[in-house]
Amino acid sequence: MAILVMIFRKMLKNKWLELSLLFGLVLSVALVSSMPIYTEAILQRMLVKELENYQVTSGAYPLTHRTGIFLTGETPKENGDSARSVDQFMQSIGPRFHLPVLEYVRERGTDSFAFTPKDKERVDATVKRNVDIVALTDFEQHVKLVDGVMPAKEPVNGVFEVLVVESALAQLKMVLGNEFVIEDERVPNPITVKPVGVINPKDEHDLFWNTPLESYGRSFIMNYDVFEKYITGGDAISVRAGFWYFALDYSRMNMDTIGSFITTHQRIDGFVSNTFTSQALKAPALGVISKYMDRQEQLRVMLWSLNVPVMIMLGFYLFMVSNLIVDRQKTEIAVLRSRGASRLQILLSYVIEGLMLGAIAYAVGPYAGMALTNMLGASNGFLEFVQRSALLVEVNATAYKYALYAVGFSLLMTLIPAFLATRASIVGHKQQMARMTKMSFWHKYFIDVALLGVALYGLQSFKRRMTDLQSLGLDSANFKVDPLLFLVPALFTLGLGLLLLRVYPLFIRLVYGLGRKIWPPSLYSTLIQVGRSSNQYSFLMVFLMITLATGLFSASAARTMNSNTLEKVKYKNGTDIVLNVKWENDAPPPMMGGGEEPAGEGETPAPSTPIAPPKRVQYTEPPFQVFGELPGVAQAAKVFVKDDAIAQLGKSSSKIKLMGIDTDDFGLTAYVKDGLLDHHFYDYLNLISTEPSAVLVSRTMAEQMGVKEGDSINVGWNGVSYKPFTIYGIVDYWPTFNPNPSQPASGGKKPDLPKLVVGHLSYIQSAIALEPYQVWIHLKDEPNAKQTFNDALNEKDFPIESFMDTGYEMTQAKNDPFQMAINGVMTLGFLISVVISFFGFLLYWVLSLNGRVLQYGILRAVGISFPQLIGMLITEQILTSGAAFLLGAGIGSVTSLLYVPLFQLSFNPTTQVPPFQVMVDPSDSTRLYLIVTAMIAIGLCILGYLLSRIKIHQAVKLGED
Template sequence: MRKTKWMVLCLFIGFLMAAGMMSTVPIYMDASLQRTLIKDMESYQLSSGEFPGIYAVERTFAESVSMTERLKEINELPDTVRGRVDYLPIPVGASKTVVYDNMLYLSTGGTKGTSNTRMKLAAMTGFDGHISITDGRMFCDGGIAEDGVYETVANETALRNLGVTLGGEYPVKGGDTSAGDMTVRIVGIFEQSDPNDIYWSEKMDGYASALITDYGCFCGKLTADGAVKPADIAVRYALDYQKMDMNDLAFAVKAIDEDAEYFPTLNCKFTMGVLNIWKNYAKEAEKLTGILWVLQIPTMVMLAFYLFMVSRLNVEQEKNEIAVFKSRGAGSMQIFGMYALEAGILGLVTLVTAPFLGLVMCRFLGVSDGFLEFVNRTGISAKITSGALLYSLIAVVIFFAATMIPIIPASKLSIVQYKQSKTKVVRMSLWEKTGIDFLLIAAAIVFYAFYTADEQISEVSTGDINPMFFIFSTCLIFGLGLLFIRIYPYLLNLIYITFKPLWTPSQYMAITTVCRSQGGRERFLMLFLVVTFSLGIFSANTARTINDQKEDRIRYADGADIVLKEYWLEATSPEPGAQVSGYVERDFERFEELEGVETATKVLVNKKAKVTVGSKTENSVTLMAVEPYKFANTAWFRNDLLPVHWWNYIKALQDYPSGIIISRALADKYEIQLGDAIDVKWSANEKISAPVLAVVDYWPGINPNVSANTGKNSKKSAKSEETGEEEEELITSYAVNCFAIMNYYYTSSVSDLEPYEVWIKLKDGASSSALYADISAKRMPIEKITDASQQLITVKNQPQLQGMNGALTLSFVVIMIMTVIGFLIYWILSIRSRTLQFGILRAMGVTFREIVGMIGYEQILVSGVSLAMSFVIGGITSDIFVPLFRSMYNPADQVPPFLVAASQSDYIKLYVIIVLMLGGGFAILGALIKKININKALKLGED
C-alpha cells in the first residue's frame, strides 16, 4: 500500500463515494418525507382540530354488560393496546387510559326548579403530571378523604355548567340507584399545564361537565361499592410522528391496518384519523425510493467501473512483484488474501465514514432547486438511520468484489506468463465480442418504440416521474458511448491514412499512439468522459424541462405574480366622488403603492358570459376584460404559444377598443371569421356587439382545456363520431373552454361597474411576504389572494421533484469527481511510463516543444473528441427521451403545452466544469513534465 499509495487513495475515494451515495437513499427519503409529512400533519391539525398522531381504542359498554365483565375489560384492554402499540416502530409521545360514568346526577340543592344536574365522573392515568391547579388543591392520594367523601377537581367550564363551587360537597346518584350513593367534594380547579400538550389530544370539550377523581379509586372502591357503573373506557396514545423513521412507514401502516381490523372483533372502536394520509405516504416512500435508486444506477455503474479500472491499474503496476512472489512459492490464495486485506481495510474505514458522507450529501440534495442549481433554502433535517448503515455495508461488499475481480487472474500468473502477457496484443475486448453496446442501444430503442407505438398509452397521465425513462436513457448513453469507442480507432485510422502526407511529427506520433491503443487505458478515460458529460447534458435538459413545465403551469394558471380580489361594498348610498352603480369602487392606486409592486392592473373575469352568433348562443363563456397596456406589462405568458408575440394581440385591443379576441374553440364551433360581429352579454348588462379582432388558442390565466361551467377536467367517455354511441377511451377526455377577451376601458364605459381582480407584478427581488405585511398594515379587505411564488415553493419542495433535482446533480458531481481522478491517473501514468520514449525521441532530434505538442494532440484526440461526442450523445438522448416526460401530466393539464427546454446557462455550467477539469489537468501534467529529468531521459535514449 505504501508503494502505490496514490492508487490506494483513489480506491478509497471510490469506496467512499459509492457507499456514501448508497446511504443517501434511506437518509434522504426519511428526511424529505419526514419534513413533508410534518407539514401535512400540521395542516391536518389546523383543519380538523385533532392531533394527527392519535391512536385510540374505545369500548362503550352496553347496558346488558355485567359489572364483572366491565372490570375485566378495564383491567385487560390497556395491556392489550400497549402490546399492539409497542409493536409499532413509532415513538410514543404520551398515553393515558380514561374511564368514566356519564349517567350520574349531581344534586345542587335546587336551581330554577330542578335539583339534579347530569354529570360525568371521570378518571385517567397520568392526570396529575399534565395539569396545573389554579385554585384549591389536588385530590388526595386514593381520592377518598378521611371523612369518607370522594375528592374531585374540575375546570372552570365544568363548574359553570354544573352550577357548583370550589369547596362544595354534593350528593351524587346513579341513573338506576337511589340518591345519596356517594358524596363528592370539589377541592381544586385545574387547567392544562401546557396548551400544546399532546396528552390532551382529545381536547377539553369532553370534560365540560365532568368531575375528575383518582383513577385507582374509580376503578376500585367506587366501582366495587356500585357507586359508579363504568360506561366507557378509552385507551389513547399520542404517537410522536416527528421522530418516526420514514423507512419504517410501510411496516407501521400495515400494522395499524391490522389493528383497525383486530379491535372491532373485541367490540372496540379504533380511531386513527390520519391512517389514509400515512398510507399515501407509504406509497410515496416507495416511489421516492425507486426514483432515487434509478437515478443512482448510472453513478453506481460508473463507480464500479472506476474501482475496477483503478484496481486493474494498481495490479498492472504490481504484476511484476506478484510474479516474483509466485516464483518464490507464494500461493494464489496468499496473493489474493493480501489484496483482499488491503481492500478490506479500505472497506472497514469506508463503512465507518460513509454514512456521515451520506449525511452531507443529503443536505446537499435538500438545497438543490434544479440541475446544478442551489437556493438559500433551509436544509432538510437529516439523520443517520439504520438503513443508511445497511446500505453502506452492501455498497462496501459489492464494490469490494469489483476491486477484487482484476486480482483473480493476476494472482495466477507465473513470471513466465507475466512476461508473455506483456507482449500479447488484445485485439477485441469482451464487451466488443458480446456486443453489449448493440444490446444496450437495442433495449433503449425497443422501449421507446413500445412506449410511443400506441398514442393512447403515451398520453395516459401518471402524475409521477417514470423511473423507466432514466433506466433506458442511461442504456442508450452507455450503448452509444461504447459504440463510439468501438468505431473510433477505425475512424482515426481512416483519417490518418487520408491525411498521412500532411501530418507534422508531433501530430503523427499522437495519432499513431492513439490508434495503437486498442484495449488500452485510453478507452477507460474516453468512456468516462463520454458517459459523464452525456449524462450531464441529459440530466440538465430533463431537470430543466420538468422544472420549467411545473413553473410554467403555475404561472400560466395564475396569470401574474399575485392575483387578489377585495371585498366590494354595495352602493346603497354612494360615497362622494364614487361611481353610482351596484358597487363602490375604491381608489385603485392603493394597489400600485403597495410594497414591492412594479405594476398592477384591473382584470374583470366573468365565467358566465353569453356569446350570440346569429341565432346561436354559447352559454358559460369565460369573459376577461383587460387594461391593454398595463395587462401586457403585468401578466405572464410564454412567447411560443401564439403565432406572433402576444403583445400584438394586446395592441389590437388598444387600437380597436370595441373589438374582441375569441378562443379557437369558440371560433371553430360557430365558424366565426375575423371581422365578424358577435354579441356578448354578461351579468345584468345589455348585449354588446363587437367585431372579432383575432382568434387565439391560449391566454394568460385561462385554461382552454377546462370546462368553464364546472372548472374541472371532464373524465366522461366520448361519443363516436361514426356511430354516435358512447365509447370507452383510454385517453382522458376533456371539455374545451370558450373564452373571449375585451378592452376593460370599453366594457366599463358601456356596462355597470362590477368587482374585478387585481393582477400584480412584483419588482425583481421583492418578496410576497413584504406585500402581505403592507396589505395587513393598511387593513385592506382582501377576499382571496393567489401567490404564484408560494405555489412554486410548494412544488419545488415536493420530495419527488426535489429528490430528482438533487440526485441528478449529486450523481453528476460524484461521477465528475471520479472522471477527474481517472483523467489524472491516465495522463500521469501515461507520461511516467513513456519517459524512455521521450528520451529516444529527444535523441532522434525531436524538440521538447514537439514532445509537449504531441501530448497536447493526444489530449485533443482522447479528451477533446470524447467531450465533443458526449454533447452529441447527450443531445440525441435528450431529443428521444425528454419528450416522454409529458406523460406525467393529464392532457387537459398540459397548459401551456409540454416544451423540451435546453437552457444556455446549463451548458455554460458544463463548459466551465470542462475548462476547469482540463485546465487543472494540464497544470498538473505541466508540473509533472517539468519534473522529468529530460537530460537523463535523453542519455537513456542514446544508450
C-alpha cells in the same frame, strides 16, 4: 500467513494504485448506500410537511391516537376492572409507536344523571340538570382557575368537590358552592357533588386538549385519583366510557416509524374490537401517511435509475484501476503460473486483497453516503444549491445492506482483470505485450451496437406511448417520472461513445497518412503512439465522454423538468398573488337540509305552474384601491371570473368561462410566457381596449361553436339577462385558462373542450351584473416584497376568503421529493463523474509517464528538446482527452435532442399548460465546459511538473534497448 505477507508487500509496492482503488470503492459504497438514506430522509421531510399542513388547515394536531370504549358491564366492579385492563394494555403499547410521546391522557366518564340541588330553597329545583362526571389524568396541570378553588383530594364530609367550565354555570343555572345530589334509579347509593371552581385552559394549543374544554359544558370534572378510588374502584356509580389519548412527535417520524404507527394502531384496534362491543378509534394521520408507503418504493426505483450513469462510470473506474494494478503485476502472475501456482490460488490472493479494501469501504462508505445525502438535500437545480433546512439523515440497516451489495459488485469488477490475467503463461504474456493493437472486449463482441439497439428501441417505444397519450387524452400522472427515461439515455450515451471509439483510431490513422511526409517528429511520434495504442486510451476517453455527455443531458433534463413545472404553476395562477375578498350581500342564509336541484345545462323547468324567478343577490363592492397602495405591490388588477357562464350563438348555447378585466391593469399584473401566443400579449389587450363590448375568445370555442372575428355572441349566466358581445380576436392560451379536455374521450366522441371569453370588466358590471371579482397582485421585484405585503395585509385585517400565493406553490413544487431527486442526483452524479474522471485521468497519465521514461529518454537522446517533449505531451492530450471532450459534447447534445422531449411523458397532458417545452440554458453548458476544461488543465499542469522532475538523461543507459 505467508500469503498475507505477500499481499501486504504487493499492496505497499503499489500503494498509490491501491489508495485510488480504495477511493473508488468508498465512493461506490457511499453512492449506493446514499439511496436508502436519501429516500427515507426526503420522504420524512415530505411527510412532516404534509402533517404540518394538515395542522394548519384543520387546526388539530395530526399525529394523535385516540381510543374510545363504551363499557357495557352489568356491575360497577366489572366496568372498573375492564377500564383498568385497558390501562395496562395502553401503558404497554405506547412504546411500540417508536416515537416520543408528548402527551398520554386517560379519561373516564360516567352516564349522564339527573342532579337536584340539596338546598332547593336557594337553587331552582325545576331546572333539569343532566350531567356526567368525568376525570382526566394530570388535569390540574393544564388548566387555570377563573373563580373558586381547586377541589380537595378526598371527599369533604362525604361531598365530592368538582370543577366546571364557564359555560356550565349558565347551562346548568347554578353558582359555585351549591351541592347537588344524584336522583336516578340506577344509583342506589346517591353521591353528592359540589362545584368549587371554574376553569379555563392554560394554553388553547396545548396538546393535552384532544377535545376543547368547552365541550365539557354539561360535565362535573373530578380529580382523577378521587375518581379512580371512589368510582372506578367503588360500587356506587359505574364507569361507562373510557378514552386513551396519545400525542406523538411527528417531527421524528420516518418510514420505519410509519410502519410502527400503523402496526400499533392495528394491534389496538384488534384488542378493543375483540374485547368490547362498542369502541371507536381516531388517528387523523393515517389518511396522510398511507399514500407514502407506495411512494417509498417509487422513489427507490427512481434513485436507482437516476444513478445508473454514475454507477456505470464507477464500474469503469474500478475496472480501470484494477486493470492498471494487474498490468503492473502481469509478469509476476505469469511467473507464478509458470512455476505451478493454480489460477485459483492466484485469484484467491486478489480476493483477500479485495475483501480487505472492501471491509474499509463498507465501514466508511455509509457515512460518506450521509454527506452525499446532505448535498442532495441542498440541490435546487442542476449544479444549483440553496440554504435549505437540513435533511434528517440517519444511517439505517437498509443502507448497510445496500453497502454490502456495492462491495460485492465492486469486488467482482476488480477481480475481472485478475481472472483474465491468470489465463496467460509467461510466453503468452510476452506475446500480448507485443500486440498493442488488440481489439477491446466491447468492440470484439459488439457491445456498443447492442447498447445502441436497446436505446433506440426504447426511444421508439417512448415515442409511441407519447403519441397514444396525446391522441387519446389519457392521464400520465399516475406513473410520475418513468425510471426508464433515465436508464435508456445512459445506454445510448455509452453505446454511442463506444461506437465512436471504434471509429476514432481510423480517423487518427487517416490524419497520420495525410501528412506523414510533413509532420514534425514530435507530432509524427504522437500520431503513431495514439494510432497504434488506441486501446490503452479507451478507458480514459470513455471517462471523459460519458462525464461530459451525462452532464449535458442531465443539465438539459433537469432544466426542462424544473422550468415546465414552474411555468405550469405560474400559468395556472396567472400572477404573484390572487385574493378573494368577502363582499357584503343580501343573500338569505343557506337552508338547512338542502332544497331543489337547479335545472341542468340546456334544461328548462316545466311550465306547468308559474315559478317566481329567484331574487338576484345584490353585492356591495369593497374598496379596491387600497390593495394597489399596499407596500410591496407593483400593480393590482380586478379580474372577474365566472366559470359557469353561458354563450349563445343563434339557437345553440355552450358553457364558457367568462373573464372580465381592465386591460391596462391586467396587462401590468398578469404573467404570460413569451412565445405562447401568436402575437404579444399586449397586442390582444390593445385590440379590445377601445370597444367596451369587444371580447377575445379561445380557439377551442371558435372551433367548436364555429365563430370567427367579427361575429356577435350573447353572454350571461343564470339569473341575469344576456348581452351581446363582438369577437375581436382568437387566442390559444390565456392566463389561468386550460384548453385541454378535463376528461378523456369516450364512446368515439370528441371530448368537450373548455371555452373562454375575455371582455371588459366595466361593461360586464354595467350591462349584466355586479358580482365579486378576484384581486390579482403583481409584487415588486424586491427581495422582501412578499413579506412586506403579507405583513401589511395582516395589519389591515381585510376579510380575505382565499389567498393564492404563486411563490409558495413554486417552492412546494421544487420541494417535491421526485423533483429534488432529479435535481440532486443529477448534480451529484455529474460531480462524482468529474471527480472520478479527474482521478482516473491523473492516475492513468502519471503511470503512463512513469512507464515511458525510457521512451522519453531516447527521444531526448536523438535531439528532441524539452519544450518539444512538452508539446508531444500536449498533442497527445489533445488527441485523446481533447477528442473525448469534443465527442462527449456531441454525444450529450444528440442525447438531449433525442431523449429530453420524452420527459413530457412525466407530465399530465390535461394539466400541462403551457405545452411542454425542452429548455437548454447556455450557462449550464458553459459551466460544464469550464469544469471539464479546468480538470484537464490541472491534470496537464501536474503532468508537466512531473515530467520536468524526471531525470530523463539518466534513462538511457548502456545495455538498455
